[in-house]
Amino acid sequence: VTSAASDPSLAVAAALATLxxxxxxxxxxxxxxxxxxxxxxxxxxxxxxxxRVACAEAAITRLVAAS
Amino acid sequence: xxxxxxxxxxxxxxxxxxxLAQASHILASARDRVDxxxxxxxxxxxxxxxxxxxxxxxxxxxxxxxxxxxxxNAGQGGARATARDIEEISRGLAExxxxxxxxxxxxGGLLDEMGDALEGAARRGKAGLELASWLGTVATKPWSLxxxxxxxxxxxxxxxxxxxxxDAGSLEQALGAAHSVTLGVVPLGISAAxxxxxxxxxxxxxxxxxxxGQRTLTVEKSDAQIMSPPHGAEDLVERxxxxxxxxxxxxxxxxxxxxxxxxxxxxxxxxxxxPGIQSFLPNGGPNPFDLTTVLQMMTGETSDVMIAVTAAMExxxxxPGEPVMLSGHSLGGIAAMALASNEAFCSHxxxxxxxxxxxxxxxxxxxxxxxxLSLENSGDIVWALDGAPNPDRASWITVHQDLxxxxxxxxxxxxxxxxxxxxxxxxxxxxxxxxxSSTSSARAWRDQNAAFLADGTSTSTRTTYDxxxxxxxx
Numbered sequence: 300v301t302s303a304a305s306d307p308s309l310a311v312a313a314a315l316a317t318l319x320x321x322x323x324x325x326x327x328x329x330x331x332x333x334x335x336x337x338x339x340x341x342x343x344x345x346x347x348x349x350x351r352v353a354c355a356e357a358a359i360t361r362l363v364a365a366s
Numbered sequence: 367x368x369x370x371x372x373x374x375x376x377x378x379x380x381x382x383x384x385x386l387a388q389a390s391h392i393l394a395s396a397r398d399r400v401d402x403x404x405x406x407x408x409x410x411x412x413x414x415x416x417x418x419x420x421x422x423x424x425x426x427x428x429x430x431x432x433x434x435x436x437x438x439n440a441g442q443g444g445a446r447a448t449a450r451d452i453e454e455i456s457r458g459l460a461e462x463x464x465x466x467x468x469x470x471x472x473x474g475g476l477l478d479e480m481g482d483a484l485e486g487a488a489r490r491g492k493a494g495l496e497l498a499s500w501l502g503t504v505a506t507k508p509w510s511l512x513x514x515x516x517x518x519x520x521x522x523x524x525x526x527x528x529x530x531x532x533d534a535g536s537l538e539q540a541l542g543a544a545h546s547v548t549l550g551v552v553p554l555g556i557s558a559a560x561x562x563x564x565x566x567x568x569x570x571x572x573x574x575x576x577x578x579g580q581r582t583l584t585v586e587k588s589d590a591q592i593m594s595p596p597h598g599a600e601d602l603v604e605r606x607x608x609x610x611x612x613x614x615x616x617x618x619x620x621x622x623x624x625x626x627x628x629x630x631x632x633x634x635x636x637x638x639x640x641p642g643i644q645s646f647l648p649n650g651g652p653n654p655f656d657l658t659t660v661l662q663m664m665t666g667e668t669s670d671v672m673i674a675v676t677a678a679m680e681x682x683x684x685x686p687g688e689p690v691m692l693s694g695h696s697l698g699g700i701a702a703m704a705l706a707s708n709e710a711f712c713s714h715x716x717x718x719x720x721x722x723x724x725x726x727x728x729x730x731x732x733x734x735x736x737x738x739l740s741l742e743n744s745g746d747i748v749w750a751l752d753g754a755p756n757p758d759r760a761s762w763i764t765v766h767q768d769l770x771x772x773x774x775x776x777x778x779x780x781x782x783x784x785x786x787x788x789x790x791x792x793x794x795x796x797x798x799x800x801x802x803s804s805t806s807s808a809r810a811w812r813d814q815n816a817a818f819l820a821d822g823t824s825t826s827t828r829t830t831y832d833x834x835x836x837x838x839x840x
Contacts, residue, residue: 307403307438314399321392324385337455341393344448348400351444355407355434362414362431365424 308356311349318342386459393456397449404445407438583654583670583835585677588621590829595627595820596637598801598812599739600794603723606695607790609641609830618652620644620833622675624682630823635689636682637818637826640675641790642696642724652834655697670835671701676711678831684715691719691818695790696748699725699740706732719815723793724749728756737814738762741796744769745780745787763807767796 321338411432419425439446596602609621625637644655654670684690692702699722706717712733719737724746732738740756742749742764756764769781769792777795780786800808812819 307406310399310402310406314396314403317392317396317399321389324389337459338389341396341452341455344443344451345396345400347443348403348438348445348448351434351438352403352407355410355431355438358427358431358434359410362419362424362427365427366419 307352308349311345311352314345315342315349318345390456390459393452393459397452397456400445400449400452404439404449407435407445411435583673583677584833585674585681586832587681588830588832590827593826593828595625595824595826596818597820599721599741599797600801602637602639602691602693602721603695603741603790603794603797605828606639606641606693606698606723607794609639610644610790617644618834620653620655620674621830622678622833623828623830624678624684626682626827626829627818628825628827629817629821633817634685635691635817636679636684637691637693638675638679638702640671640692640694640698640701642694642698654833654835659697659701669701669704671697672705672708672711674831674833675701675705678833679715681831682829686714687716689718689817690715691721691815692717693721694725695723695793696725696788699723699727703727703730703732703738706730706736706738709733719818723790723797724788726750735759735761737811739800739811740764741793741800742766743780743787743792743796745782745784747784748788763811765796765800767799 318338318341414428414431419428609623611617623639627635644653654674659669659671692706694702702720702722705711706720707730717736720732721739723741726749727740738761756762769777769787772778774795780792786792
């Protein structure tokens with residue numbers, strides 16, 4: 300197993316970056332409150348995935364070192 | 367036609383729906399990346415499982431890796447579920463865009479139709495708006511008002527702040543255009559009403575799709591006072607006026623009042639007093655006397671105001687068989703007639719009388735033939751919004767007053783504006799003329815409604831209820 304662990308981390312970071320692009324859209328104030336709540340929800344989910352990926356990456360790093 | 371502006375078409379909505387569409391694509395992109403993470407976890411786990419690690423210790427580490435990779439994908443919060451959740455948000459957003467674009471097209475058509483119709487009306491020296499569906503005066507199906515668990519369990523349309531398609535200013539400007547010419551009632555044709563209905567319904571659906579969820583409705587007793595029962599129709603209408611929020615009061619809380627009339631012989635009767643619309647936005651805000659309620663009635667749903675009134679009546683502990691009068695101004699009159707025409711409601715309560723002031727109620731068919739008194743002032747277009755005259759029945763009296771010809775300076779002053787003609791205080795004066803009338807209809811009305819009026823021995827306990835929509839239910 301090669302340590303390809305940086306790829307999923309980058310994917311998670313990219314997902315977050317795209318969500319924050321949506322955050323930067325020129326929302327009208329009435330629309331922003333409604334939609335940003337949904338974006339926050341999506342971002343929270345992606346951050347959760349990122350935590351799990353970080354754990355898996357750490358385990359892979361240990362495996363690569365042990366083998 | 368000057369004074370008419372309906373937001374829609376190119377009026378800023380396009381950019382906003384574009385924003386929504388762009389956000390939908392961005393979300394789809396984020397979903398793809400999370401899907402990529404899920405695929406990586408599956409492929410890597412498979413590789414680790416198939417690998418040869420040479421020693422027990424390293425095998426243990428490999429097992430750990432497989433567990434960690436499985437966890438990346440596992441259950442709620444895992445990459446696969448997250449990708450699905452984001453996909454769901456993106457899909458909902460795309461559907462919202464579709465709904466809002468449909469509303470935008472309808473709004474464009476509405477602008478043209480309303481403009482043409484008002485122009486024609488102005489040329490004839492008359493103007494009026496026939497927007498029956500806008501005020502939701504047609505009951506299309508029976509409502510279920512007695513949901514288990516009370517009003518807090520009811521699902522409501524939850525649109526947020528809405529200025530994207532039809533805003534308060536647009537509606538008021540449309541009404542203002544009618545004010546600029548001699549008042550009268552000229553049906554503009556059902557096409558304009560249909561268009562407005564379509565716009566409002568589509569936009570409400572769009573917002574509901576965007577936000578989802580439910581909102582609660584709270585009805586709480588606020589205060590009670592003992593007073594003299596009403597002496598006639600004037601008192602009945604006057605008592606509605608203070609239920610509107612006055613300057614400086616919290617406009618987020620609506621009020622209805624219920625009077626318990628107790629006579630010397632021990633008999634009781636009840637009067638339910640309902641004010642009218644207090645917000646022209648369908649924004650599902652805290653005050654339920656708004657356009658959202660209208661939309662609910664328009665689409666045949668139980669309106670928030672009907673639910674709230676029913677809940678207040680349950681709290682007041684009105685017994686079956688005790689006479690009930692429903693009295694409402696404007697939208698409150700519509701709600702009163704909607705309740706009096708509702709089978710479930712009428713199976714619980716004995717509605718013996720309805721009083722409406724400035725309400726378009728011609729199309730309702732109250733159950734059991736209660737006494738109906740409808741007050742209609744010249745210059746007020748609201749009662750004419752259903753585009754039909756009230757039926758001429760023995761049990762239904764309609765009182766018109768030409769304010770311009772009134773002996774009272776206050777009436778003549780009120781006649782110069784739609785708002786003045788529609789105000790509860792103006793209608794109270796019209797009701798006063800009815801009280802003073804010696805016509806057989808007026809005398810019969812007083813006799814029929816004696817149970818609700820002061821008789822020298824009776825007292826009234828008047829309780830006010832506070833009504834608010836809450837935040838999204840958990």
